[in-house]
Amino acid sequence: MRTRFAPSPTGSLHVGGLRTALFSYLLAKKHGGTFILRIEDTDQAREVQGASEHFVRMLTWAGMPPDEGVMLDEAGTLIEKGEHGPYFQSARLTKYHAAVETLLKNGHAYHCFCTAERLDAMRQRQQAEKRAPMYDRLCTHLPKDEVQKKIEAGEKYVIRLKVPDENIVFSDEIYGKLSFKAHTIDDQVLLKSDGFPTYHLAHVVDDHDMRIDCVIRGEEWLPSLPKHLILWKCFGWDVPKYAHVPLILNSDRSKLSKRQGDVSVEAYVEKGYLPETLVNFLALLGWNPGTEQEVFSLPDLVNAFSLDRVQKSGAIFDLQKLSWLQGQWMRKIPLDAFVARIRPSVEEHYPESKDDPNFIKKAALIQERVTFFAEAPEMLLYFYREPSVDMEIVASKKQKIEKSDVPKIVEFLKKTLEQIPDNAWSTEAVQAALEAQIPDSGFKKGQILWPLRAILTGREYSPGAYEVTGLLGKEISLKRLKANR
Numbered sequence: 001m002r003t004r005f006a007p008s009p010t011g012s013l014h015v016g017g018l019r020t021a022l023f024s025y026l027l028a029k030k031h032g033g034t035f036i037l038r039i040e041d042t043d044q045a046r047e048v049q050g051a052s053e054h055f056v057r058m059l060t061w062a063g064m065p066p067d068e069g070v071m072l073d074e075a076g077t078l079i080e081k082g083e084h085g086p087y088f089q090s091a092r093l094t095k096y097h098a099a100v101e102t103l104l105k106n107g108h109a110y111h112c113f114c115t116a117e118r119l120d121a122m123r124q125r126q127q128a129e130k131r132a133p134m135y136d137r138l139c140t141h142l143p144k145d146e147v148q149k150k151i152e153a154g155e156k157y158v159i160r161l162k163v164p165d166e167n168i169v170f171s172d173e174i175y176g177k178l179s180f181k182a183h184t185i186d187d188q189v190l191l192k193s194d195g196f197p198t199y200h201l202a203h204v205v206d207d208h209d210m211r212i213d214c215v216i217r218g219e220e221w222l223p224s225l226p227k228h229l230i231l232w233k234c235f236g237w238d239v240p241k242y243a244h245v246p247l248i249l250n251s252d253r254s255k256l257s258k259r260q261g262d263v264s265v266e267a268y269v270e271k272g273y274l275p276e277t278l279v280n281f282l283a284l285l286g287w288n289p290g291t292e293q294e295v296f297s298l299p300d301l302v303n304a305f306s307l308d309r310v311q312k313s314g315a316i317f318d319l320q321k322l323s324w325l326q327g328q329w330m331r332k333i334p335l336d337a338f339v340a341r342i343r344p345s346v347e348e349h350y351p352e353s354k355d356d357p358n359f360i361k362k363a364a365l366i367q368e369r370v371t372f373f374a375e376a377p378e379m380l381l382y383f384y385r386e387p388s389v390d391m392e393i394v395a396s397k398k399q400k401i402e403k404s405d406v407p408k409i410v411e412f413l414k415k416t417l418e419q420i421p422d423n424a425w426s427t428e429a430v431q432a433a434l435e436a437q438i439p440d441s442g443f444k445k446g447q448i449l450w451p452l453r454a455i456l457t458g459r460e461y462s463p464g465a466y467e468v469t470g471l472l473g474k475e476i477s478l479k480r481l482k483a484n485r
């Protein structure tokens, strides 16, 4: 199974592009096949320097570097590898020209000398008559010698596909059976006047040359599919499978756009999303595993993926789901790897954390709640700095704690915790002492533990009271309680 991702180097990689790449990668890997990266750089005016390298880097970040085509070598230089190159379309012009010659010779294509002005006027007329804008085939009637004369006179021309008068029926791997009426198919430009091919011609030639088994691409190409099918037939080549993946939508069902959030993969990398998160999230945009499972690693996806579980309707980009998945993947990181990732930034904020024998335990506590590595210093603040405590948080209405109760609660906490011998202080000892005494305190468990946690951390949300108290140690815990009576 050979599949490809074929982006145009016109900017940074879009999340929709990464999802298309992912589906192609998954299909190839599911069959032990080859995932190819081809760069479609035939629109030189729109080309952005460095975009190709950026694509490879983003694919590599996501864990799916190409097996063939454009890739990075060990030194990080952009190279091409494979027997079906070149893999940059701009280096394949002779191949497109040869393909066009074949079509011209067999009467499947023709020269068109119509000027931009004529085409504009034609389109306006068609629009006024409420007809679909289509080339009116004026140049199909030019005799051969006239074509030759015009070429020799240096007139600009394009090559157009001569669409045959037959309806087309095809089965898309995702959209199912499709049919197109011949009279609705435009005589597509195949070769532009600058000698560059259009996407339509180039991808057919390349997907044939590169032995692609299944073309996976965005739904926006579906209307062009009939022209592509005609081209395959005119060349006499076997048609690969085509799978058009659904659009990605904002929560209001509009097409995913920059205005409603970030659309570049890089933006999510910079925010601190893990590759596992983004890959997992994008897989579920349009693909339904058919089970309740939501957390999938890349190998899990390779196992479970199939195109027949990809839906046709647009898939909603749900940022809450993304954030939830990020949490799931942060929790899965082995503790030592998590500690290694957060250590430098935490030490920068709190140099004393370097010699803290309980650092790993503290890290483990925040790993349960963290969304991004960058949050670690802030989440650990109260372990290394005095938090400021707001009485509005300590006397929580939700916990049914009156401000007037706070001194009594603090008194109880001090008395109970002071009884724990210094050398026996631990999370377990704190828990045992409090659980033994709370029933006689006149307060409910929550009325005791909430203020304890709020006073020690200054926060409404933090790890549990026993853990925080245990790890803060006796001296600091009692000091903070005394300061907040």
Ligand code: GLU
Pocket (backbone or CB within 6 Å): 005, 006, 007, 008, 040, 199, 203, 215, 216, 217, 218, 221
């Ligand atoms: N260069 C095209 C694009 O970026 C590729 C479409 C395809 O995968 O065939 O949309």
